[in-house]
Amino acid sequence: MNAPQLPPPLPGDKKSLASQAALASLVAPLVAFAINAMTTTAAQTSGSTRLSRLVAGLTGGLLIVAGLVFAVIALCGMRRQNRRKILLLSLSGLAINGVLAVFAVIAFKGEVKRTAEQRKVAEDIRASSRDFQRSVRDSYDPEKGITNVDGSSLDRLNRQFRDASKKMSGDDAIIMQAMANHLSRVQTALKAYEPAMKAYIGAEVLNAATLKQKSEIEPRRQIVREFLARNADLTKVIKDSEKSIRTDLAKSGLTPAKVENSMKAFKRSADPRNALTLQIRDCDKRLGDATIGALDLLEIHWNKWKYDPTESQLKFEETKTADEYNSFLDEISTAGDTQVKLQGKLVNLR
Numbered sequence: 223m224n225a226p227q228l229p230p231p232l233p234g235d236k237k238s239l240a241s242q243a244a245l246a247s248l249v250a251p252l253v254a255f256a257i258n259a260m261t262t263t264a265a266q267t268s269g270s271t272r273l274s275r276l277v278a279g280l281t282g283g284l285l286i287v288a289g290l291v292f293a294v295i296a297l298c299g300m301r302r303q304n305r306r307k308i309l310l311l312s313l314s315g316l317a318i319n320g321v322l323a324v325f326a327v328i329a330f331k332g333e334v335k336r337t338a339e340q341r342k343v344a345e346d347i348r349a350s351s352r353d354f355q356r357s358v359r360d361s362y363d364p365e366k367g368i369t370n371v372d373g374s375s376l377d378r379l380n381r382q383f384r385d386a387s388k389k390m391s392g393d394d395a396i397i398m399q400a401m402a403n404h405l406s407r408v409q410t411a412l413k414a415y416e417p418a419m420k421a422y423i424g425a426e427v428l429n430a431a432t433l434k435q436k437s438e439i440e441p442r443r444q445i446v447r448e449f450l451a452r453n454a455d456l457t458k459v460i461k462d463s464e465k466s467i468r469t470d471l472a473k474s475g476l477t478p479a480k481v482e483n484s485m486k487a488f489k490r491s492a493d494p495r496n497a498l499t500l501q502i503r504d505c506d507k508r509l510g511d512a513t514i515g516a517l518d519l520l521e522i523h524w525n526k527w528k529y530d531p532t533e534s535q536l537k538f539e540e541t542k543t544a545d546e547y548n549s550f551l552d553e554i555s556t557a558g559d560t561q562v563k564l565q566g567k568l569v570n571l572r
Contacts, residue, residue, distance in 0.1 A: 359569040366562065367566075381397075399474065400466070400484075404467050409461075415453060415456045421449070421471055422449035425442060430520070431531065433520070436521060436524045439517055439520060446510050462487065464488070468481060505561035509554055517548045
């Protein structure tokens, strides 16, 4: 027995290739948006900013191109059935994907331009950093230590960090601003430290030949205290550098993962220098403390010592007091020698 003959399919029972292509031309940009949203979320979680942007850009671009191709296929494959529906879908897909393609090209050109600018900004920062390190290295004397650093190179480096924060975008701008803030804190502390240090050296506070009255000891002690206070401020800035930068990054909206990645990069470069710098600061503290101790001793035993100009030395009535005073001088000498050696290591650090 023959099977009964089935009636022919009604128009529209099955979607034609043109209809499916038209629908796909509209779905493609939606998928591109979804992938972009997912990669952005992944970037915020993992801290992989540039890689995620590249993946999202390439994937989105391919989907937009595919959407354009589907729209053209739909237009070329239209039949009389559902012609109006397919035409509407395909033209919509063609328009949407066309606009997205134009924006993608503009964004790509902008990204290329930004990348070139960022490379130049980064190279300028590296060049200024090298100039500053060179100026520090040139100012180093193996016997006297670092004598005179060119502060203008440090100012230029700070300006470049701030300019970079304006020229760059997103996370890179935030990081540049945080580094500029850190450098400003260091500069502020340095600008207060340098005159205090010069005053301490220039005043020759332990020069007994110019010490005529007991009341002259306290002004000299104040000079040393100011030197110690400014050295303590500079030490604090260096010790707190990681914490301060981390706080600036977090306040600016950088995700915890990206903050950690940024801090790892900072620590790789800064930790060796900070370790040496803190040892140098400790030498300054030892110098100041020993100087205060010597001045206190001169004040306590004011009538029990005198300066002999013919021999250019102090003479104490008691041997014990003389030994104690000499121990302060030995500490000053040792701390100074250690500081010079540490500065030598610092200027030659790569």
